[in-house]
Amino acid sequence: MAEPSIASAVVSTTTTATANAAELRLACETFIPSATTAVTLRETTGGVNNHVRYADAASGTYVARVYNNGKATTRVAFEHAVLLAVEPLVAACDLGFVVPRALRARDGSGDTFKILPSGDAASVFELIPGTLPKTRYADAVGEATAALSKCLEACEGDVRAIAPTSPTSVYRDIFGAFVAKGGSREAFFAEMANNSGLDDVRPAVTRLADYIRALEEKLLAIEAAGGLPETLIHGDVHYDNALVDENTGKVTGIIDFEFASYDWRMMECAAGLSKYVGEKDPMPFVQSYIKGFCRRATPTEAEIDAIPDLIKLRVLETVVYFVARSVAGEDDISQLALRADNYAARVEWIDANAQAIRDAVRASLASRQ
Template identity: 25%
Template structure:
């Protein structure tokens, strides 16, 4: 464990773990799971990442093992590359930061997609499809750290059927006004829980598991082109079809929903040809993704990681998206199955 005495600044994480990178740090806009800083020294940059939501070394080591294998391949986009510490490791543990882990990765040139930019989705589809093809042949020697999405019970042991039901039958004080919204989500959870067993027969492989617009960079000179895929923290062995399902889950409700889904699917389906059974399972997998998000934030609330307002925000959003998905199933499958029915390549 990296020993840090007193109350040193965040800079000392870099100076002690990667002394050759000791320079100026700039905090970046953060997500739910990590805090990141750009490190600048003598015109060169790297990215410091502090893992905020878990203290599991094995999870990070598996992520880094995947990235190191991808780093040896010629890809049409970039992925993060861990920089080894002076001790030859890809991460350090921070005693003064409650035992959190940190790593330093190469800096990748590119821009986060702007909110109004919808021009990159075909490129995103191609990149996601290419990654899927490559990950099918990546087999790290370490065991996976995360279970497949369909293992909800094992992934979220605090979220038992009884706990879920009690949540809407007798909601805690901060959620009394969200009884109907909670009922929608809890009833959906109970319904899909009985359908998960049938998914296990579909093809499995290594998947990123969390691809979305916040986990990619577009090229600075051309915002239509994806330059990098980021944040492989949740990479695991899962259904092959789960990868596009996670992405499509985030595209439903987009202001240009029809266009971006068609663009993404055009790019993706030219790289990966899913079977008819896999495609027909995608609406259920999207619903599974929605439930996973709900249980993720419910667990964070039950554990005391998040305040009630965080879960409230997710409940309000998901309770609108889940019923809408049921009405979009035929339309969505029409797009996804179009190539198969027409025989287009």
């Protein structure tokens, strides 16, 4: 089947919300050991959801983050619980990558995040060396993702003992992010149809709404057939949340655990693939990522059959997420407008190549034998 062309490369932008410099500095003073002396804040590249800066201090360079999540402190607490539980397991992994390590508050409380006067949470993390791989080293990113998935599965019991449920809705509850901010399924479709900020990309937005309706039926069918294996997942591992060593091509770190949850295990793979399918010629990246992922993971037949729909779910849930953030005043609808054409093209490419994606998984598993 002919492959639909992808309109443009994956869009990378920053949030339109304004960072409060005073609060970023307060975060540094709260956590950085030498923050009684001057701290220099520098812009980072990428990042859509939160306010993140490099913080240069006498004791080193750190990463300061002020969360822009509607003051959802329970999500921050869950993220930090996951990081604390999974870190020793990742450290024991032979791939040599790390996960973020939050500094403890200087006041001796042991806290890894603090609530600022605005009500937003803030943390400061140790700097992980490496650069964003983008489409390079897809095999290594896939393998590291599968290795992390096994570590998260191993520490799920420890995290559940602290937090029996996750504050982030499961992906298959596709409108969960909007409902959590006071919206509904009906309000989502109304916003998609009527928001003037989407008028310039109206054809793509209309198609995206139709794709979401069709996916709802697919998800019901998966659930009716018994669902899929579920565990603790990162939920957002892709080439913009991985760091690599340019000299070796090895993954040095996996970052941004803010969407960690108890969800279908194969959503971890789907999240990674959802980025590559937005590129101009996706299949080589898709095959390389899957080869690496299947080196350490063994998906079930049900997971293999579902993977095209799960990749679409990851793309389309993000559409709902951006609408939810816009309605909640956390960001601007332009964040979706910038991506609408690309998101629609991703879904169309997945539909055209669904069997090839499944075949790539089966071939990678067969090559291990």
